[in-house]
Amino acid sequence: RTLRIGLIPGDGIGREVIPAGRRILEALPTSLGLKFSFVDLDAGFETFKQTGVALPDKTVETLKKECDGALFGAVSSPTTPTKGYSSPIVALRKRLDLYANVRPVKSVAPTPAFPDPIDLVIVRENTEDLYVKEEKTYDAPNGQGKIAEAIKRISERASSRIATMAGEIAIRRQKIRDTTGDTTGKKAMVTITHKSNVLSQTDGLFRATARTALEQQRFKDAGVEIDEQIVDSMVYKLFRQPASYDVIVAPNLYGDILSDGAAALVGSLGLVPSANVGDGFAIGEPCHGSAPDIQGQGIANPIATLRSVALMLEFLEQEEAAARIYAAVDGNLAEGKLLTPDMGGKAKTEEVVDDILRRL
């Protein structure tokens, strides 16, 4: 089978890590019976500066018509307000209805602060909440400057499907723990994150809908527990007892914040992958940004991207190929010799990729 993959490097180090993603796909053993073809696609702030459009229609159309999946690098945000510019990744998520942003966070090794292994996944709703970007600005009465408003929109439909996805991921993770002889004693659990003590209607709807979705019989049968945390308390607990969490489901903005927070627990954003997932389509995307400070030096950590490749493959139902990549990355990290500077090492992006390809 041949899978066609769109490559959207975007800005900054996106251009250094996406080629690594392509390399690992090309290096997968032929015994897996998978072939890949690639198409290079534009998006990002550079694209905006050159063409006036951050996400060209051609990119969206090619993804829709030709591709099975894609890899997205990173985008730079303008440092000053820029008329007409709007984040292309946010737009892409909506235009392809990639309704889930799945962000697994796994510790490399025990540390004094976190002796127990961290292995959780944040399942972030990816299409609504404040990300609908419906804003307006008007003059305050009595001349006291301007006032701006944004809409936070939460729907039963989006809340239900994201919670259902979270439940399914909880089942899949439990199966993997069962087959690999997990010794952590972790239980399948989905923690619903919200702020319904203040936002009783919007976050209240998210909370109630997620709960109903997770009470479906198949989740009960699989022993998936339902837990909940108010978002501020969730951030606190994430840092105090990260090992106790399994799957965390959250509306878009809380999910955005929580996943960066969780990344901090495992040492580097450069390790944390994500996948933007819709029905039958997935875009792998490292959680880190375009990192202009290290751009062009060839020292970006490729691991977040390589893991995002694996995550994309999982959602394209290529679990064996995905498992190969995860194992190769874990091998590199366990040895701990070839590490990029964000991990305290001195290796270049290329050297880390070479090492991981050898382990495939």
Added chain:
Amino acid sequence: RTLRIGLIPGDGIGREVIPAGRRILEALPTSLGLKFSFVDLDAGFETFKQTGVALPDKTVETLKKECDGALFGAVSSPTTPTKGYSSPIVALRKRLDLYANVRPVKSVAPTPAFPDPIDLVIVRENTEDLYVKEEKTYDAPNGQGKIAEAIKRISERASSRIATMAGEIAIRRQKIRDTTGDTTGKKAMVTITHKSNVLSQTDGLFRATARTALEQQRFKDAGVEIDEQIVDSMVYKLFRQPASYDVIVAPNLYGDILSDGAAALVGSLGLVPSANVGDGFAIGEPCHGSAPDIQGQGIANPIATLRSVALMLEFLEQEEAAARIYAAVDGNLAEGKLLTPDMGGKAKTEEVVDDILRRL
């Protein structure tokens, strides 16, 4: 001078820690020339269950007419949606126009994870953002369930005054570092937190207005640097390099989340105070919640409340009295013998309070 202080214990352990706050005020040395009188006031979920109102008008009126300041304990949130209930602390902040929520976070001792001393303060806007609680629910078109919307409102006026307060706090902190011979080399800096890469109008207004406010000549003269972070990245950095931050200013919701996150860095929410500050009025409030799990056992950590008393006194311009309390608390923590269970000790609330009063 006699200061009249409203005491609002609220729910759960609020009823155990607010009496500690009263005790320390009564125990302040008479040489400070300060006297206190107290008035007990109702608010909370218990009050709601008894009277149908979470924040009685009488509480608000008494605070406005009679009091110089107040102490607020904590409130329980209903675990199931409860018609007519609305958080009394959110209402109180708005009705008294306590526009700033000031939350200093200071580490007790170096730890392997955080070898450098953490000493930062989160200055949270306290009256608007999603906390305006303007929500509505309607049926989705084509029968796909419900949709709920909330308004996030950001005004130039509120953004400007909170940033100005943050700048002033930065100056005050620098003065204290100068006079106490600080050796950390920390510089006065205000970090503006926002998500203007997605919310260009609302968070864009917060960012631009805060920047303008902090560019005022008196802040420049005092050497207050202006820094900014996107909120997800702020959470990441807060956990990776908390020692590099001084004053963090944020809209209401990000401030709520960030302050719980920062509390996790210093070991326990039970240590972190806050003050709700308006022009000429301040309510001290521990950052922790009502903690129903430990309620009634007499083991709640009183330190967050005692520090909140000190913080309230600072904003009532009683800096000497405040300094006494901080020093007594620091003495208890430095000795590390009498600690409540959240800190890994076995002491009761009363014992910790007794120890701290001895050190006044």
